[in-house]
Amino acid sequence: xxxxxxxxxxxxxxxxxxxxxxxxxxxxxxxxxxxxxxxxxxxxxxxxxxxxxxxxxxxxxxxxxxxxxxxxxxxxxxxxxxxxxxxxxxxxxxxxxxxxxxxxxxxxxxxxxxxxxxxxxxxxxxxxxxxxxxxxxxxxxxxxxxxxxxxxxxxxxxxxxxxxxxxxxxxxxxxxxxxxxxxxxxxxxxxxxxxxxxxxxxxxxxxxxxxxxxxxxxxxxxxxxxxxxxxxxxxxxxxxxxxxxxxxxxxxxxxxxxxxxxxxxxxxxxxxxxxxxxxxx
Amino acid sequence: xxxxxxxxxxxxxxxxxxxxxxxxxxxxxxxxxxxxxxxxxxxxxxxxxxxxxxxxxxxxxxxxxxxxxxxxxxxxxxxxxxxxxxxxxxxxxx
Numbered sequence: 001x002x003x004x005x006x007x008x009x010x011x012x013x014x015x016x017x018x019x020x021x022x023x024x025x026x027x028x029x030x031x032x033x034x035x036x037x038x039x040x041x042x043x044x045x046x047x048x049x050x051x052x053x054x055x056x057x058x059x060x061x062x063x064x065x066x067x068x069x070x071x072x073x074x075x076x077x078x079x080x081x082x083x084x085x086x087x088x089x090x091x092x093x094x095x096x097x098x099x100x101x102x103x104x105x106x107x108x109x110x111x112x113x114x115x116x117x118x119x120x121x122x123x124x125x126x127x128x129x130x131x132x133x134x135x136x137x138x139x140x141x142x143x144x145x146x147x148x149x150x151x152x153x154x155x156x157x158x159x160x161x162x163x164x165x166x167x168x169x170x171x172x173x174x175x176x177x178x179x180x181x182x183x184x185x186x187x188x189x190x191x192x193x194x195x196x197x198x199x200x201x202x203x204x205x206x207x208x209x210x211x212x213x214x215x216x217x218x219x220x221x222x223x224x225x226x227x228x229x230x231x232x233x234x235x236x237x238x239x240x241x242x243x244x245x246x247x248x249x250x251x252x253x254x255x256x257x258x259x260x261x262x263x264x265x266x267x268x269x270x271x272x273x274x275x276x277x278x279x280x281x
Numbered sequence: 282x283x284x285x286x287x288x289x290x291x292x293x294x295x296x297x298x299x300x301x302x303x304x305x306x307x308x309x310x311x312x313x314x315x316x317x318x319x320x321x322x323x324x325x326x327x328x329x330x331x332x333x334x335x336x337x338x339x340x341x342x343x344x345x346x347x348x349x350x351x352x353x354x355x356x357x358x359x360x361x362x363x364x365x366x367x368x369x370x371x372x373x374x375x
Binding site for chain 2: 122
């Protein structure tokens, strides 16, 4: 069963899995990073502080509006693979067809056994979402890290590139379950990524963007929803949602005066805000 | 055998002196050999490249230095980048 939607009525419709991350809710706790690493057998380094060479499929960035104290605002944004639609830059440049976009699910896959480690996709990816295995996978013994290894996710060897797969194995699991129960359609809650599941404030919403009943396809229509580097034309399927204009502005590179705000007020300016410095607005 | 190629009035140095002057290049070759061995044996982590600089100096040498090793590229570099249109190299080309 290649596709979850082999029902007769829905034969033409394909799934397009995507994600909406609410940056107003995100507290920057980093649970998504931990859950992602645990779910996908992401190996660690003896020195995990060397961030240029460690692997973090889901990465948390901290952004600030850069204003002095009373007006300082900070936001965190988690960055998985954006799973660009139609023509992902990494897919176009891959010389060994190791990364492909599945048009039935919209998931950009990475086939480790095909990857030759040229790192061309890393250079092409505008989101730095791809990570190279500079060393063989390493899980320190007797420290618990070897105990959580998942049998569903293949480990990666030295010399291949890896990235977020939208927990593709979970889709496979959900499909097998649906097949066993003689169903053609997957329910919305049947397939979701590890980061979606663990987020304590439920900032991440995952679902099928092509299904109008799924929550994500309604959220992406909101004017506060934006995508990273949208004007590159990569059409990411990971959307961000923020009520703050400066956050939305940081989602792309704008020339001075080029950005048109959706609304000029932020929650800091609202009457109910108790943030220090509110009265100075 | 190669005597017609040698300029007149120039003497060959002794093999030992010749070997002495090749030593720096042999050392460079040995360094390259060692680096190639380390990359093949231990992996690309030996290169100091990272996820931020995925190609790093490698691409500089590949595109800039090695490309200039080709005669036509080098002539083009001299003519169009350096502006040496009237140099001897350009006049040979014409």
